[in-house]
């Protein structure tokens with residue numbers, strides 16, 4: 001008897017766990033000749049160059065949560081800004097004589113491999129015919145994949161859709177790569193949310209769409225256009241409303257699909273690698289976690305008292321561009337407790353706050369915190385609940401007699417933050433995060449615990465959304481860390497079940513899904529930084 005989709009997801013999740021005795025199955029060494037090109041492009045398409053801006057709206061990061069009285073108008077220039085600030089290049093790095101050279105983007109990516117691709121679906125705007133466009137981040141340009149004969153949507157908003165190329169991550173990480181592709185989707189969604197907030201635009205994840213319909217809209221099923229190239233799989237579709245004070249009437253999937261069906265398609269996807277290996281476990285979990293069309297989600301969110309203020313005076317765009325993953329951190333530097341409480345507060349799913357306004361689901365992730373150096377908090381293990389019964393759930397699931405649950409004396413009342421073990425947690429954090437020093441030497445590190453069984457009861461396709469929510473949390477941590485004068489790093493490499501053993505978690509009710517660390521990053525002086533689009537002659 002063949003496995004059900006949910007059984008396939010459980011099986012994948014188990015086999016893709018790293019364990020102290022063995023890592024999840026991966027390639028035997030890296031085949032550098034087949035390293036995938038991180039830039040997809042479609043040959044034979046009409047290109048629409050986007051302006052590379054040197055100046056951006058002067059919005060403070062601390063002000064992003066407040067409504068913007070003068071949102072940027074919807075036009076090609078501002079759509080370019082949105083993409084530039086979210087998925088565009090943020091810098092080039094070079095090493096030594098300059099032969100070693102790689103680009104970084106505003107969105108982070110596991111191994112800097114960037115499996116996420118983005119598409120713009122737009123009505124006719126000045127200098128931009130209605131259609132479906134692929135965003136080519138290297139050239140910062142739009143590539144017209146499908147020209148619509150007539151606009152299927154009002155000229156008051158646009159959609160952005162994301163897709164993934166699993167091979168880009170599987171080349172390096174093998175079976176676990178499916179997880180990393182999903183995390184990257186979450187980070188990309190977060191990056192788009194922050195960029196939209198800079199422009200004063202509202203962004204909403206429309207999770208009613210079936211994956212097959214997103215694929216048809218983006219032309220991902222057009223075998224002839226990918227004849228010699230690695231395929232993309234559909235992820236999600238977002239609506240962007242540049243006038244949040246006015247309702248935006250969203251066209252139906254049928255209207256958009258009909259426009260794409262009747263539209264004029266062009267373009268041939270470039271090949272990314274000389275050879276591609278198939279990872280059967282990824283093919284299976286991908287097939288099992290495909291999403292059907294579903295009704296809109298309705299849930300009553302928790303109400304949280306007013307958000308703790310962010311003391312940063314930095315411009316949001318400066319933080320977006322300077323965001324970097326630290327590779328090493330300074331163990332002498334501690335984070336003040338007020339800055340720590342603010343970071344925790346920004347992780348609470350307030351519907352009015354960036355990026356949570358874009359996320360349509362009730363929160364399923366809570367935080368296990370390894371506190372190392374927060375001035376005003378005892379080092380040890382802490383937990384942050386992200387809904388009203390999150391802490392209770394952790395208390396009943398963690399089976400460890402040493403744990404005593406106590407709210408720190410100085411903790412703001414509304415913050416569901418509890419300490420349950422006092423002591424130096426740095427060795428444990430390092431060990432659990434695949435022996436990485438960055439998990440031990442910073443101010444704090446995080447294990448994200450997800451309500452696994454409960455989510456999968458809703459369907460196997462919910463699996464991917466758990467990683468997306470984790471990626472969103474990661475994006476908040478990255479930018480909030482920068483705002484606090486620190487840096488962050490996403491940690492996809494961790495020993496899943498060792499974390500569960502520490503906590504006394506038996507079964508799959510709660511599972512560790514992503515790690516993260518925040519600290520004062522050490523600058524690698526051997527590297528040089530170059531501007532992101534110096535290679536373009538415009």
Ligand SMILES: Cc1cc2nc3c(=O)[nH]c(=O)nc-3n(C[C@H](O)[C@H](O)[C@H](O)COP(=O)(O)O)c2cc1C
Nearest residue numbers: 104105108109110111112183324325490491492493
């Ligand atoms: C899902 C995910 C997992 C990651 N895992 C690790 C990790 O285990 N160790 C590490 O040093 N960096 C990790 N990173 C950081 C990436 O290597 C980094 O984002 C990438 O090199 C691009 O650099 P940037 O973030 O400075 O733009 C991870 C990033 C993401 C998004």
